[in-house]
Amino acid sequence: MNIKANDPSLKSWVMVSAESDFPIQNLPFGVFKTDYLTAGAGVAIGEYILDLTYLHENGFLDGLGLPSGVFNQQYLNSFIGLGKKITRKVRNRISELLNRENEELRDNKPARELALIPIKEAVMLMPVNIPNYTDFYSNEHHATHVGEMFRDKENALMPNWKHLPVGYHGRASSIVPSGANIHRPKGQLKPQGADKPLFGTSKRLDFELEMAFITCKENGMGNPVSTVEADEYIFGFVLFNDWSARDIQFWEYVPLGPFLAKSFASSISPWVVTADALEPFRTKGPEQIPEVLPYLQYAGDKNYDIDLEVYLQPEGEEENLICSTNFKYMYWNANQQLAHQTVNGCNLKVGDMYASGTISGAEPGSYGSMLELSWKGTKPLKLKNGEERKFLEDGDAVIMKGCCKKNGVRLGFGELRNRILPGK
Structure with missing residues (x-):
């Protein structure tokens, strides 16, 4: 192109x-x-x-x-x-x-x-009105880390993970732009060793570093979109923070998956970088073994070489770089995600948002969530001011940045910044 x-x-x-x-x-x-x-x-x-x-x-x-x-x-x-x-x-x-x-x-x-x-x-302001929002779980490093924490190394990935892009339908109404404050959510919690749940404020509030693409074309109900056609449906990308209350999530997610632990807020960067602008930064994705089904197969480079960073800034303090990773680490690419979303005939709307899932690399400094960075709270992060963090505290700001570099050109997404406030 x-x-x-x-x-x-x-x-x-x-x-x-x-x-x-x-x-x-x-x-x-x-x-x-x-x-x-x-x-x-x-x-x-x-x-x-x-x-x-x-x-x-x-x-x-x-x-x-x-x-x-x-x-x-x-x-x-x-x-x-x-x-x-x-x-x-x-x-x-x-x-x-x-x-x-x-x-x-x-x-x-x-x-x-x-x-x-x-x-x-x-x-x-919010760049688009979002009719629908899907969150995927498409990074193998992140999925493996979470599986190791909550199951074991031998069964880190669920049997379906390498056969389809796992995802769920999220809450579009609570997606907010950079600059919006995020109030700590409340819900049911079941502390370790407790016989029954209690109601309270989340103590394990987390971010998730993601990218999201926005659709610009409708397919009509019953009409799948192929991996080849997907490019004409993807207008552009934003940075995406899928805020997560891990203690609420742990108690509620069986058997149907995330609910209150996610629906309280997600946030996006305000500038939509077009897929056209990102064309020079396409790169190969990881080899997919076993071979995927025909509707998920694709040709060409469908991943993007985008450097990503996350900073944590306690109120009134310096920013701390806590994560450096890259969007190219995604196992399932956007074309495959859209093909899977529509293979059952699901209809797309203009402005729909599709988040990648947490983007993590293989090394500890490249983990895209506090859950991984502190390894479920067992390895607290050391900050410049001497404080430690297992999860996010009130007053903390989370700042996400992303940029591409090639042939003397540097282009980025602007800053995604939100601060945590106490629960209402």
């Missing part, structure tokens, strides 16, 4: 630092508001947001097949639902407008000043 907006030689007339997540090769989409602008769509470039409503209303995006008012909305659903043929044209046009050789905006000072909004002046 040759997408001209991905050319590593491109430079913008907007100043973009080498450390920025948002060079001209990225151009992620989001929804923002300011003190003087209502919610609308924008694209990140360096330290600025390019206001798509302004560009559309003033003729800069003419001829691209865009309906009136498509960007002047609270969510991106109407735009991404136009399909990747049109959204790709829009991204290419934005790349042209921001190219340092193009004078249309560069030399039009009144338009430039109205179209470019400093990110520091904006509040980022």
